[in-house]
Amino acid sequence: MQVLYRKYRPRAFEEIEGQEHIVRTLQGALASENVGHAYLFCGPRGTGKTTMARLLAKSLNCGKYQKRAEGQLQNIPCNSCHSCSEINEGRSLDLIEIDAASNRGIDEIRNLKDSARVAAAGGGRKIFIVDECHMLTKEANNALLKLLEEPPQHVFFVLATTEPYKIPDTILSRVQRLDFKKISPEQIKNKLTGIAKKEKININEPALVQLANSASGSLRDAESAFSKVIAYAGQGKAINLETVTEILGIVPLQVHDALINLILSKNAQEAISQINDLHEAGIDLNNFLKQFIRHLRAKLIGMIGEKSYVVVASATPGQATPDVLINMLNVFMRAANEIKLSPVPQLPIELAILELTK
Numbered sequence: 640m641q642v643l644y645r646k647y648r649p650r651a652f653e654e655i656e657g658q659e660h661i662v663r664t665l666q667g668a669l670a671s672e673n674v675g676h677a678y679l680f681c682g683p684r685g686t687g688k689t690t691m692a693r694l695l696a697k698s699l700n701c702g703k704y705q706k707r708a709e710g711q712l713q714n715i716p717c718n719s720c721h722s723c724s725e726i727n728e729g730r731s732l733d734l735i736e737i738d739a740a741s742n743r744g745i746d747e748i749r750n751l752k753d754s755a756r757v758a759a760a761g762g763g764r765k766i767f768i769v770d771e772c773h774m775l776t777k778e779a780n781n782a783l784l785k786l787l788e789e790p791p792q793h794v795f796f797v798l799a800t801t802e803p804y805k806i807p808d809t810i811l812s813r814v815q816r817l818d819f820k821k822i823s824p825e826q827i828k829n830k831l832t833g834i835a836k837k838e839k840i841n842i843n844e845p846a847l848v849q850l851a852n853s854a855s856g857s858l859r860d861a862e863s864a865f866s867k868v869i870a871y872a873g874q875g876k877a878i879n880l881e882t883v884t885e886i887l888g889i890v891p892l893q894v895h896d897a898l899i900n901l902i903l904s905k906n907a908q909e910a911i912s913q914i915n916d917l918h919e920a921g922i923d924l925n926n927f928l929k930q931f932i933r934h935l936r937a938k939l940i941g942m943i944g945e946k947s948y949v950v951v952a953s954a955t956p957g958q959a960t961p962d963v964l965i966n967m968l969n970v971f972m973r974a975a976n977e978i979k980l981s982p983v984p985q986l987p988i989e990l991a992i993l994e995l996t997k
C-alpha cells in the first residue's frame with residue numbers, strides 16, 4: 640500500500656485543512672498578480688508547508704492561471720495542464736526543491752544562482768523551495784541573500800523551516816513570513832475520515848478520535864500512524880480503539896483515568912503497581928508520561944472551559960479540582976524532566992506518585 644501522506648497530499652487549496660489565513664493571503668496575491676518573490680513558511684512539521692509551497696508553484700505556472708479572467712482563481716491550479724502534470728509527477732524543471740538538511744553547502748546555492756539566471760524551461764516562472772532553510776551554512780545564507788536582494792523577475796522563493804528563530808535577520812528582512820499552525824484534532828479527524836472512506840477502511844469513531852488526538856497537530860504524523868494501523872490490522876479488518884492503542888503502543892485513556900483516581904484516593908501501592916505493569920508490558924514509560932501529562936492538561940483546560948484541545952475529554956474524576964490538577968501537572972512535569980536521566984525508568988513516576996499521595 641502506498642504511504643497515505645504521499646497519496647493524499649492536497650492538490651488544490653480547497654483540500655488543505657486549516658491554515659485559512661495563509662490560503663487567503665496566497666490566493667489574494669495570485670488574484671492580484673502580486674505574489675512576493677520570497678516567502679518564509681514557518682511552523683511545526685506536517686502542517687502543510689511543503690504542500691502549500693508546491694500549490695503556489697503550481698498556480699504560478701498553471702496554464703489556466705496565465706489565461707484566466709481577471710480575479711478568477713477557480714480551479715487554479717488546474718492539475719491537468721502540461722505544467723501542473725509535470726509538477727504532480729515530480730519532473731518539472733521549473734520547480735526546484737532543495738533540502739537544506741542534506742545540502743547545506745554553498746555549492747547548492749551557487750548552482751541555484753546559475754539556475755535562477757536561466758529562464759524557466761517552460762517559459763514561465765521558476766520556483767525554488769528551500770526546505771529546512773535554518774540548516775544552511777553561513778556562506779550559503781550569504782549567497783542566498785544576494786539572490787533575495789535582486790531576484791530576477793521570473794524567480795520565486797519559498798523558504799520553509801520548523802525553526803524560524805535560527806534564520807538570520809538579514810534573510811528575515813527580505814522575505815514575507817507566514818506562520819503555519821498546528822492542525823486541530825477536529826481537522827485531522829476530518830481528513831482521516833475522508834481517507835478511510837476513499838480507501839474503504841472500516842474504522843470506528845473512537846479509533847479515529849484516538850488517531851487524531853495523538854498526532855499532536857501534525858497531519859503527516861496522523862497519516863503515518865493511520866498507515867501503520869491499517870498495515871498491521873490486516874486487509875479488510877475492522878479497526879477499533881483497541882486496535883489503534885495496541886498497534887501504536889498507546890496506553891488507553893481508561894488507564895490514565897484509573898491512575899488519576901488511584902492518586903486522588905491516595906492509593907500509592909496500587910498506582911505504583913500499575914506503573915510497573917505498564918513497564919513489564921513493554922510500554923515506553925517516557926512516552927507514557929508524556930501522554931499522561933497531555934491527558935492531565937486536556938482535563939484541566941476542559942475544566943476551565945476551553946474545549947477545542949481534544950475531541951473528547953473523558954469524564955474527570957469527582958475530587959479533581961483545577962488546583963489539584965495543577966499540582967499533579969507540576970509534580971509529573973518534574974518527573975518528565977528526570978525520567979531521561981533515571982537509571983530506573985519507573986523511579987521518577989513512582990516518586991511523583993508518593994509525593995502526591997503523602
Ligand SMILES: Nc1ncnc2c1ncn2[C@@H]1O[C@H](COP(=O)(O)OP(=O)(O)O)[C@@H](O)[C@H]1O
Pocket residue numbers: 643644645647648649654655656657658683684685686687688689690691822830858859860862
Ligand atoms: N494542512 C494540511 N491539510 C491537509 N493535509 C496536510 C496538511 N498538512 C500536512 N498534510 C499532510 O501531511 C503530508 C506532509 O505535509 P507537508 O506539507 O510535507 O508538511 P510540512 O512541510 O509542513 O512538514 C502531506 O502530504 C499531507 O498528506
Ligand SMILES: [Mg+2]
Pocket residue numbers: 688689690770799
Ligand atoms: Mg516539508
Ligand SMILES: [Zn+2]
Pocket residue numbers: 700701702703704716717718719720721722723724
Ligand atoms: Zn494547470
